Amino acid sequence: MTTFHIRAEEAHDISAIYDVTEAAFMGIEHSDGAEQDLVDKLRAAKALSLSLVAEAEGEVIGHIAASEVLIGGGAHGWFGIGPVSVRPDRQQQGVGIALMGSALDQLRAESAAGVVLLGDPGYYRRFGFEVVPGLVYPHAPAEYFMAICLNAPEFPQGIVEYHSAFGG
Structure with missing residues (x-):
């Protein structure tokens, strides 16, 4: 296994991010197949608050995005974090864990109140995400919608609204 490092997206990474995201979600049961387009839409709308890549030997092997939400x-x-993408041949090698850790560290350092995401509770609980009663995303099963406080003293209550690029 080769080593990798995490860094901010650069302009020359855009097509590789698209390809990695498309490959990562291909055939995934709960995917609508549009995750790669979502990243481009957020970027075009200047709503991509955070965009980090995992790079190994000059190639993008993973990506994580974050955008502001209203609650x-x-x-x-x-x-809201998502999508999180790791090239299929590099999954199960710690790339996703490193991307998530870097994203949370950066958001925490930038005084973000907290983060929400939609995903597998079995995976995301390791980072401190939890299902929060009263914090609602009506477009998905409640058990898959989780949050973590970073600098907020407590969780807000209400319906979560993602950027319009999410289309939901």
Whole structure:
């Protein structure tokens, strides 16, 4: 296994991010097949608050995105993470864990209140994500919608609204 490092997205990474994201979600049961387009839409709308890549031997092997969300129409400083993508041949090698850790560290350092995401609880609980009663994303099963406080003293309550690029 070769080593990799995490860094901020650069302009020359855009097509590789698209390809990695498309490959990572191909054939995934709960995917709509549009995750790679979502990243481009967020970037085009200047709504991509955080975009990190995992790079090994000059190639992008993973990517994580974050964008601001609104909670209950008013809570500020909250971000939604997603999509998180790792090239299929590099999965199960710690790339996703490193991307998530770097993203949370960066958001915490930038005084983000907290983060929400939609994903497998068995995977994301290791980072401190939990299902929060009263924090609602009506477009998915409640057990897959989780949050973590970074700098907020407590979780806000209300319906979570992602950027319009998410289409939901």
